[in-house]
Amino acid sequence: MAVFDYDSALAESAVFAEVRAMESSGGSRLAARYRKELENIYTLTAGDARDDAAKKIHREWFAELGFDRIAPSAARDVVLSFHNVSRVFMHGADSPGNESADVHERNDAKTIVISILPGRFMDRAELKQYLRHELLLISDILSPSFGLRAADADASRRAPGSTPIVLVKDRYRLCWKISCDGRLSRMGFKGPIGRDAWKELFDRGFNFLPEDRRERGFDMLWNGPRLTHEILWKFAGEPRSGLAETEGAGSNSSNAYSPGSRCPLCKFPTFEWFPELDTIAESAILAIQSRFPEWTRSHGACRECVERMILIGKAS
């Protein structure tokens, strides 16, 4: 698992906001202790030593308030595999429009960089929801089978069909996020907005499609297997062509490993069977079998399920 790291200014803002909230609701011993520790620092002369001491205090308080455990826990909840990410770095965003999550790569080292409003730490449950969503999108970006990183950069600057590129990008993001929250809801997690709200946004974004096609399209995104970057991009550019590549695929197939047939664990049609079950750790197999006693390697399973079980196996 990657190392989680936090910018000092973010830690300071988050801690400070929490202390202020404690104080405004009547004060607490914790808040008083924080103030005292901070006062002690200000007996030092201004300069690097004092700055370092302040950073250290906020780092400790960030941990004491449990803020450092939120992101790793969100990652454990949803992230299937971080594909060699060594570090997750969070820093403060100054406005909602500047919040983002992205992958930075130098040589072979990958870092996930999350810009976030410090005020989000005030509501841990909501922050965790937000991070699960962002991290699942990131895990798509990192996943070779999603195909975003392999996609031709030139092709991604051109719209498929004659739709303006801005519109294609908006629709693409909408569809991708719906697919992300659909998967989250299957894992048992609520997203920031629920299914009905996504459906409304989808209906509005694709209001020129007949109702039955909208129903089918939304259902594929929300309930279906994860679609690839290419399919989403093409649909965003030419919605009338539908999410056709996968519609109905595998419906009358009896081969467990064929694309579109159902994973025996999550029961969803999968287009991505885990390729090398023989090589995974015994702890992952045991994790699967403790939940599905009848299951053996020969039944196969989708990548999402297996990668999740590998993490659960490691943690147990």
Ligand SMILES: [Zn+2]
């Ligand atoms: Zn599965």
